[in-house]
Amino acid sequence: MQIGFNSRFLSEMLNNLSAxxxxxxxxxxxxxxILTPIDGTDEGEQVTxxxxxxxxxx
Numbered sequence: 001m002q003i004g005f006n007s008r009f010l011s012e013m014l015n016n017l018s019a020x021x022x023x024x025x026x027x028x029x030x031x032x033x034i035l036t037p038i039d040g041t042d043e044g045e046q047v048t049x050x051x052x053x054x055x056x057x058x
Contacts (some may be wrong), residue, residue: 004056
């Protein structure tokens with residue numbers, strides 16, 4: 001399975017997090033990826049980011 005994401009969007013999302021570790025969940029090539037910081041959030045803060053996939057030329 002191959003899933004492509006726009007590197008600018010992914011980089012911008014990661015740069016705006018203060019976490020050292022991030023969980024990236026992916027299911028299917030046509031579904032959004034979910035980014036969740038594992039650490040670096042304030043108490044009670046919950047952050048979830050979605051990044052949409054892009055079409056890949058095979």
